[in-house]
Structures are given as C-alpha cells and as structure tokens.
Amino acid sequence: MGLGSVLTSVVASAVLAAGALAPVADAHPAPPDRPGIPRLTDDEGRTLTLRGWSFADKANSGDQALTGITEKHFRDLRAKGFDFARLLIFWDDLEPRRGQYSTGYLRKIDRVLGWARKYDVRVVLDAHQDVFGPAFGSRGIPAWATRTDGLPFTPHPDDWFSEYFEPAVQRAFTHLYEDPDLQRAQAQMWKVVADRYAHHPAVIGYDLINEPMGELQEGEDLPTAARRIEARQLTPMYNRLARAIRSVDRSTWLFVEPTPAVGEGVPTGLGVIKDHRVVYAPHFYNTAMEAGADYDPSAGWIESYEAAVTAYPAQQHIPVVVGEWGPLNNTLPQMGRFYQDAMASLNRYTSGWAGWVWCYGGGYCALDENGDFAANKDRTATPYAPAVAGTVHSDTYDDTARVYRLTYTAGRRGTTEISLPPTAGRWRVSVDGRAEVRRHGGEVHVRARKGVRVTVTVAWTARG
Numbered sequence: 001m002g003l004g005s006v007l008t009s010v011v012a013s014a015v016l017a018a019g020a021l022a023p024v025a026d027a028h029p030a031p032p033d034r035p036g037i038p039r040l041t042d043d044e045g046r047t048l049t050l051r052g053w054s055f056a057d058k059a060n061s062g063d064q065a066l067t068g069i070t071e072k073h074f075r076d077l078r079a080k081g082f083d084f085a086r087l088l089i090f091w092d093d094l095e096p097r098r099g100q101y102s103t104g105y106l107r108k109i110d111r112v113l114g115w116a117r118k119y120d121v122r123v124v125l126d127a128h129q130d131v132f133g134p135a136f137g138s139r140g141i142p143a144w145a146t147r148t149d150g151l152p153f154t155p156h157p158d159d160w161f162s163e164y165f166e167p168a169v170q171r172a173f174t175h176l177y178e179d180p181d182l183q184r185a186q187a188q189m190w191k192v193v194a195d196r197y198a199h200h201p202a203v204i205g206y207d208l209i210n211e212p213m214g215e216l217q218e219g220e221d222l223p224t225a226a227r228r229i230e231a232r233q234l235t236p237m238y239n240r241l242a243r244a245i246r247s248v249d250r251s252t253w254l255f256v257e258p259t260p261a262v263g264e265g266v267p268t269g270l271g272v273i274k275d276h277r278v279v280y281a282p283h284f285y286n287t288a289m290e291a292g293a294d295y296d297p298s299a300g301w302i303e304s305y306e307a308a309v310t311a312y313p314a315q316q317h318i319p320v321v322v323g324e325w326g327p328l329n330n331t332l333p334q335m336g337r338f339y340q341d342a343m344a345s346l347n348r349y350t351s352g353w354a355g356w357v358w359c360y361g362g363g364y365c366a367l368d369e370n371g372d373f374a375a376n377k378d379r380t381a382t383p384y385a386p387a388v389a390g391t392v393h394s395d396t397y398d399d400t401a402r403v404y405r406l407t408y409t410a411g412r413r414g415t416t417e418i419s420l421p422p423t424a425g426r427w428r429v430s431v432d433g434r435a436e437v438r439r440h441g442g443e444v445h446v447r448a449r450k451g452v453r454v455t456v457t458v459a460w461t462a463r464g
Helices: 005-018 071-079 103-118 160-165 167-178 180-197 222-246 260-264 301-309 311-316 335-349
Strands: 050-055 084-089 122-127 203-207 253-256 278-280 352-355 384-388 390-398 403-410 416-419 426-432 436-440 443-447 453-461
Touching: 050 071, 050 122, 050 384, 071 103, 084 103, 084 352, 103 122, 103 180, 122 180, 122 253, 160 167, 167 180, 167 222, 180 203, 180 222, 222 253, 222 260, 260 301, 278 311, 301 311, 301 335, 335 390, 384 390, 384 403, 403 416, 416 453, 426 436, 443 453
Parallel strands: 050 084, 050 352, 084 122, 122 203, 203 253, 253 278
Antiparallel strands: 384 416, 390 403, 403 453, 416 443, 426 453, 436 443
C-alpha cells in the first residue's frame, strides 16, 4: 500500500536515466489496442470483471486477528455495486511458530469468507507483507523466518516505505528467496491455505506475495535491480509456490505481482510462470501523488504506466487484475480528472481491480465515517458486467454522459450479469438483440441463445 518518498527521487531519476519511460508526445492518445491480453474467466467460461476493494486489518493479530473486518464491510461493499474483495492474510498469524499453524486464525478467515459468500463477493486471499514483517515492526513474514546477517535497521516513522531500503530488510528478502529451508516453509504455508480453500465458493484466487522487494547490489539503480529480482528471484519463487498449491488445488487462479517499481513505468523482468491459471497483478500508484502532489494530466503518467504494464501480460497471454490503486488525498483539484482517466485506462486492459482500501474514515478509506463515499471515490462505482456469457466485442463507460454499453455474442450457456451502483437518479436499461432480461434492484441478468449478438445499454437519468 502506497509508495514512500524514497521512490519519488530514486525511481524517477533512475528510470529516466535508463530510458525506461518512453517520451509522451500526447497526454491523451486514442485508447490503444492490447492484443494478447485475455480476460479472466469463471468455471462456466464466462468473461469476468472484478471490481472491488482490499479488506485489511493490520492492527489486530493473534486472538484479535481480523476482528476489524465485519459483516457490515461486505454488506456495504455489495450495496455500493462491487463484487470483489482482496482479503489481506498474514503468514505471521497463520504460522506464529515454525511448523505450528493456527487453526484459530484459519477459522477467522473462514468467518470472513462466509460473509463474502453470503453477499456473493469473490475473494482473492493476499499473502500480505509490509516491510517484510514483525521483525521490523510491521506484518507479514514471521520473525522466525527473518534472517538479517546482523545488518542494521533504522525505522523511518514518517516514511515507512523507505524502510524497504534498510540493509537488514533487503537481506531478509534475499534469504527468503534463496534459503532452501525458507523456500520450503513458504511453499508449505501456501499449501496449507490452498488445501483449506481449494473448493470454497467465494475464493477465486491467491495473491502469492504483496509488493515483493529485494536487495540492491552495489552499483545498481532501482529499475535494474527490480528487473533482476523479478527475473532471478520472484520468477523461481512463483513457480515453487505454484507447484505447491497445485498439489492440493488444481483450479484456483494464482495472482503474481512485480516489484512496486512498475508504478513508475518500469517494465517487469518476470519470466514464465508455468501454470495454466496465472493473473498478472501489478499495483497502480504514482510516487508523486503518494507524496502529496495533485494529479497532473499533462505529465502522461497513466499512459506511460499502461504502456509498460501491458507488455508482460500480452507476451505471456495472461489476464491482468490491478491489486491496489488509489491516492491518499482525494480532495485535490485534479482528483476528479484522475479517477476519470484512471478508470478509462483500467477498463482498456484489465479484468478488474481492487482499490485501496475498504474502510470507514479518512486517508485511503473508500468511505467516510457515515458510510458515504469519500471525495471523488464515488467515481469508481459505475455500471459494469461482472460476468458475460459469451464473447465480448466492446465494453465501455462514458463518464461524462454516464452511459455504459456492452456488446457481446452469446455463448453456449450461462447468464450475463450487469451491476448497477446506487445513485440519486436512475439507470435505464435497454437491450438490442433477442434476449431474456430480468432486473432486480441493482442487478440485471441477460440470457440469449448461442450466436445471438446482444448490446446492453445503461444510461443514467435524473429522477423526475
């Protein structure tokens, strides 16, 4: 979550020096084609779009773990028109002592997933870490799996992300990736999780590690280090974890992340993940905005990010779901424009996203204390198709006109689902093509015979 100011200077200068960002001649080019990037699908073969938020309880652990997440979170998420949750789970809670897995923690995850199932919310279980884990005052990899070789660590309370560049933290990542016993421990941890949730109706995927980092070598700039870490350490790790998971779970999607350097337009160095159900799950943060700056549409950051982040999934022919995104300060003058541009970009190449973070209050929270959207975050709640039973030809939303349009050719079976967020006005739904349409509140279901071309149009009108 979020990037510290260290990346603002380190990445920006290094990326520009390395030529990783292509010059932006036009800040608003025509929407690019993204050939080679498939869409996420369900077991029925329907095309899926996941839209939702991360669910996080970092404050509570042990007996109190996950108590900060309640049924209300899922009820409100669904009521706002979303169907997806990226649930943070922590290895240090699951295996507080080596080889001893907490059945109590697993039951707490069970309870949360029960609420997800009740409200028909799809969930990705995210093995989350911030600054490696509790050995450095954070959450994630257990203290018993943290090896620093005696290198120093100095806390940075005003810029926590800078702690990733402390020698002890960087060396801990190297040991995690390269020590055989820690490799086995991490794989076994995921095997325990996958064995329990392989057939859970709410679980669609496993995010294998959040925002992985690593150790910079002498003389390396950050983009070079990121590509090396991704190629030589993350790729083998993801393949190890995939093999472990597939020994107990053959079908759940595996979400793999690059390093956070991707947020500055640095193409990933990840290699081939040898699995039949892999999702590329980068995060979408701008370091200047994370440090408090307003969005600058003329800078071309979104365009540069999109160009860099789409190369790998197009080459590997795997779908994309952005695992986190959203700035800290949503009240700045250009933030409305940011959400408009960001949503348009994400819709061009992803199968969905999880915003950061579904909570009630200030800062990154999606909602205020009263449960209303925080400033500009209501722009994330638009009509969309969680599932399409057929081949999608176009799927667009005009933020200015507030018109959503989906065109597809119906497949052999299944129901197409359209989600309509709550609004002060009303959504009018029309369908072109022979199809059966049923509407219940904020949900529209469309069924058509195989081969029928269907266009669904959803337009907002003021009440009157």
